[in-house]
Amino acid sequence: EAQSALEVAKVFDTERTIVSYDNLGIARLIYQLPTTLCEMFLREVFKRGSIESLDQETLFTIQRFFENNLNVSETSRKLFVHRNTLVYRLEKIKKLTGLDLREFEDAIVFKVALMVKRYLNASPTKY
Template sequence: MLEKLENLFQTAFTTTYNAQDNNRYWFQTEDGRKFGIVKTALSNSEHNLLKTLFHPIETLNVEQNNTKNQQRWYDFLFNDAKEVPFLQDVKTLRFFYFYLKQPIDDFNSFQEAITGGFQQPIILMINETQGLIIDEKPQVVFDQESFNQLSDTLTSDFFVKIDSYIGQLHQVNHLLKEKFNHEFQCFNTIHRYANREKTITFYEALPLLMIHSPSFVKKDILSDLFVESIEGQEMLHTIQVFLQCNLNASLTAKKLYIHRNSLQYRLDKFIENTGIDIRSFANAAFVSLAMILLKSENYQ
């Protein structure tokens, strides 16, 4: 399809995404590829047709309101900047994504309100109604209820409906931008298609993604911290048996021939390494699906 569009619009068409280029309409395909077409090259009917076939990407001149650190993160995630924006002592982080029903008039106050819920958040607006929170000092297991309360506060204070999503705990390394892109596409897809609660975690989103856009569901979408945590045979076997025993710790310990305290130590280690509290049903369901996904892609 993109090849046909390129042949049709020629120099007005590009696949080099630039979020600050307001001279083009930007779109994203179901498999995550972005493209833009010069606005003057499109008729109204052509523009409306493209909006039904692809996901429109709104653009916003974000530079004017960004601090230096915010701009470094924006350039790293959305432009072609090579310099990493995070500090050396940052080992893990988590992305939070939010979508507003309408633009915020007082963004500075909105930003201050969000800051109160985190230790060192970096808040970016991707466009007028879509934003991103980067938590460089993340809790290992994030309290979803606390984030719901923050959303409620923002809704009541700023009179705007907010849909929010909590990303995975990510390792800070050279693959971070790639992991972000996968996760970003995941939540954009879920936001478009899924009936959702106020806040959805990535672990709750994966089954929805399998239904609505299975082409996105690949092992690369998973956090490296999760993949690495089950590389050891002992941990992998422990998690498999725990799932087979329907999260029953006593039965799991019995089947593994270990003391319950030893099992608890292994589960705590898994939670500490991944940020996934496997003792909850939703997270356990995610782990089960993720392990099937890894196995289906010939993961060893």
């Protein structure tokens, strides 16, 4: 478990120096998936648009939105942007991906897709 925790943490949690296997959550599950399944999942999720077309500012906005539990007002305050600016960015993401990140189900799909993308970028091919 300790070795597995270190491997998973290298991919998903680069900020913590101490990692517990029990606290890895969904990252532990994603790490066990074959890359072919992960690639298929990403193609399904982003069929209307590519995750690569999202710029760093947009990805940072999404990350903060998730950290603030999908709360538009709190996220806009912490990003120092007007609430309508954040809503505009979320609408742009919805047009591009078909996912409305203000909806819990869509937010989960997007979050998992980001984690899968990170996993694929860091891992050799596993079948």
